[in-house]
Amino acid sequence: MSLKLSKKDILLINRIQRNxxxxxxxxxxxxxxxxxxxxxxxxxxNKLQQESIISRFGxxxxxxxxxxxxxxxxxxxxxxxxxVAHLVSSYDEVTHNYLREHEYNLWFVVHASSxxxxxxxxxxxxxxxxxxxxxxxxxxxxxxxxxxxx
Amino acid sequence: xxxxxxxxxxxxxxVNGLPICxxxxxxxxxxxxxxxxxxxxxIHELIDSNVIHRFGMIVDHEAVGYKENAIVVxxxxxxxxxxxxxxxxxxxxxxxxxxxxxQLPDWPYNLFTLIHGKTxxxxxxxxxxxxxxxxxxxxxxxxxxxxxxFKCSGKRSDG
Numbered sequence: 368m369s370l371k372l373s374k375k376d377i378l379l380i381n382r383i384q385r386n387x388x389x390x391x392x393x394x395x396x397x398x399x400x401x402x403x404x405x406x407x408x409x410x411x412x413n414k415l416q417q418e419s420i421i422s423r424f425g426x427x428x429x430x431x432x433x434x435x436x437x438x439x440x441x442x443x444x445x446x447x448x449x450x451v452a453h454l455v456s457s458y459d460e461v462t463h464n465y466l467r468e469h470e471y472n473l474w475f476v477v478h479a480s481s482x483x484x485x486x487x488x489x490x491x492x493x494x495x496x497x498x499x500x501x502x503x504x505x506x507x508x509x510x511x512x513x514x515x516x517x
Numbered sequence: 518x519x520x521x522x523x524x525x526x527x528x529x530x531x532v533n534g535l536p537i538c539x540x541x542x543x544x545x546x547x548x549x550x551x552x553x554x555x556x557x558x559x560i561h562e563l564i565d566s567n568v569i570h571r572f573g574m575i576v577d578h579e580a581v582g583y584k585e586n587a588i589v590v591x592x593x594x595x596x597x598x599x600x601x602x603x604x605x606x607x608x609x610x611x612x613x614x615x616x617x618x619x620q621l622p623d624w625p626y627n628l629f630t631l632i633h634g635k636t637x638x639x640x641x642x643x644x645x646x647x648x649x650x651x652x653x654x655x656x657x658x659x660x661x662x663x664x665x666x667f668k669c670s671g672k673r674s675d676g
Binding site for chain 2: 389390413425456511514
């Protein structure tokens, strides 16, 4: 990272990630809320984009036709982690796949267009690997904006 | 009102990204042939109806050094889980908070939260702050720190 972030930058970044103003001159509103100069805000946001800290000014779309999802975990012996991880990642329906420090060590998210399709991915996987698996679909969402506050 | 082709065009442009300048919505409204007020109303509708999950500056957290994350799992009595879930969902440093099923006897945890940080130490100290500030020391929790990323796809859509 070549750009050193100041406290002012962090306040700015946290503000522009959510509830972005929908008005003709949104940067003026943000500047006023934070008590900064509008010219500094505009210049700084442009700089953050140049440095790829801001990847885009826009929206995150819902994945198309992928309304069914689950979080699953496998208890994989350490010597098998790499090949099992690659097998898991090879499914298009798997969007995230992490090794985590726990007895259940391989954690992955599956998205599919139907519950049937979702279950068939997990069934297919369990045909290939004979390790204990957890299937943990969302029962209730309390918070899901995925914004990481600095 | 805004017809289907105009709606599609707006959605495409929002995913591709708007310019960072004074009056960033002006060109889009002009191109689509609507007023800025109509555009704002439509974007509000998209957010309210959950067609788009969020709108604003999309920040690449790895680029600012937030490379570590932990799923923190909690065993909360069923009659309290909605209350504790709502409470944890409000914490600034928690980006996701879901109730998921227990799988007894192997898996007693029913509440899942996600915390990010620059280092593993930062993630754990954020967790400790949250536990202390909300006085939830009496609930069992476990920390699943990320050790390696094998797949993380879909920066333009939610995974």
